[in-house]
Amino acid sequence: MSGLRTFLRDNGLTLVFGLLFLGALVGQALTGHAVAIEEQVEHGFDPITLGQYLTSSEFAVDVAENWQSEYLQFYLYIVATIWLVQRGSPESKPPSEIGRESDEKQLLGAHTKRESPRWAKAGGWRTALFSRSLGLTMLALFLTSWAAQYIAGRSAYNAEQLAAFEDAVSWGEYLVSSDFWNRTLQNWQSEFLAIASMAILSVYLRQRGSPESKPVGAPHAVTEESG
Known part of the structure; x- marks a missing residue:
């Protein structure tokens, strides 16, 4: 078994849940940004950018x-x-x-x-x-x-x-x-x-x-x- 395959096997639990975490965080950022835009437009403000929302x-x-x-x-x-x-x-x-x-x-x-x-x-x-x-x-x-x-x-x-x-x-x-x-x-x-x-x-x-x-x-x- 190659070194990379061994590393992936031995650290699979951390790696998979780390990727799931990143995916969920990106999803939260995108959906939260969409909600923020809706609220801004509803109150008559200019839509917030993704960068502004993330910060x-x-x-x-x-x-x-x-x-x-x-x-x-x-x-x-x-x-x-x-x-x-x-x-x-x-x-x-x-x-x-x-x-x-x-x-x-x-x-x-x-x-x-x-x-x-x-x-x-x-x-x-x-x-x-x-x-x-x-x-x-x-x-x-x-x-x-x-x-x-x-x-x-x-x-x-x-x-x-x-x-x-x-x-x-x-x-x-x-x-x-x-x-x-x-x-x-x-x-x-x-x-x-x-x-x-x-x-x-x-x-x-x-x-x-x-x-x-x-x-x-x-x-x-x-x-x-x-x-």
């Missing part, structure tokens, strides 16, 4: 509010599954392994392997940081995208206020506004529902060949077994 706060807030909720979902799920379990779900650890687990289980200290990541073998603050790096990165991405939603959302909201000949709102006023929290919570609730649904449905339903599912013939009560 507008309206487009930025629509993108950021989706990103922040996704990264929040992953962060909470990564951290929550350390301490919370769902008996029978392949998404959960067995109840007997609740917690941060032993060094032996985590391949740390005397249990590291020759191929273990360098920071896993380093000890001290580097191993401590590396052992939390996935959750911390997801948290940072969530906070960054949420801040982007807040900044772009205020700008878009104030543009609407000024167009209606009303006063613009301050940073503090927008932080406690219904617009900001409506944008935020409408995404959060869908992510929380998706996590809960996946956790419980994977106990009783199967998808042959998927690591997100137990083997088809596995008992419902079996936990942390994928097929």
